[in-house]
Amino acid sequence: xxxxxxxxxxxxxxxxxxxxxxxxxxxxxxxxxxxxxxxxxxxxxxxxxxxxxxxxxxxxxxxxxxxxxxxxxxxxxxxxxxxxxxxxxxxxxxxxxxxxxxxxxxxxxxxxxxxxxxxxxxxxxxxxxxxxxxxxxxxxxxxxxxxxxxxxxxxxxxxxxxxxxxxxxxxxxxxxxxxxxxxxxxxx
Numbered sequence: 001x002x003x004x005x006x007x008x009x010x011x012x013x014x015x016x017x018x019x020x021x022x023x024x025x026x027x028x029x030x031x032x033x034x035x036x037x038x039x040x041x042x043x044x045x046x047x048x049x050x051x052x053x054x055x056x057x058x059x060x061x062x063x064x065x066x067x068x069x070x071x072x073x074x075x076x077x078x079x080x081x082x083x084x085x086x087x088x089x090x091x092x093x094x095x096x097x098x099x100x101x102x103x104x105x106x107x108x109x110x111x112x113x114x115x116x117x118x119x120x121x122x123x124x125x126x127x128x129x130x131x132x133x134x135x136x137x138x139x140x141x142x143x144x145x146x147x148x149x150x151x152x153x154x155x156x157x158x159x160x161x162x163x164x165x166x167x168x169x170x171x172x173x174x175x176x177x178x179x180x181x182x183x184x185x186x187x188x
Contacts, residue, residue, distance in 0.1 A: 001066045001068060004017070019070050019074070020077040020124050029041065034090045037083065045106065050110075053109075057110055064116070069116070070118050071118065072120065073121070074181065076124060078091060079092065079095075079098075079123075096129070096133045097136055099122060103120065108145070127152045130169045134150060153183065155184075
């Protein structure tokens, strides 16, 4: 928080911060651990999903107390990595349908009820999952109204040409922006 406050104070223009979760607490996860393969217990709309959505709001509340606000949050960092992750990696697995339902029934309504004007981004994973992931989530009118844009990672870009993923998704859902949210040099 002190580093964010210093960056915000030094910037000549507003900084747009976004946050992306890696995992829920162990007691909320199907494997009982914050690491390894696991999903949220239960299903969208239940106490685990509603509580996890409220964690997002509590996170935003606590940072706001320190005058740090977030432009956006993502529903989950690399939701499909949770199916393939090494045993020590913290993550939650979501399919596109599970993310859609979590957004429509839990996270979207929680953000909308909160005092925060934080936008919601979906996917936050490799563009290889587009446009399928977008069709599943944004094809649902309830979920789509809560989602501002799609967060995309670039690690597997050489496998899928932009026209098949980014351009196709933009043509299907032109009112939702596409934003690269994670990248590095040297991967592969």
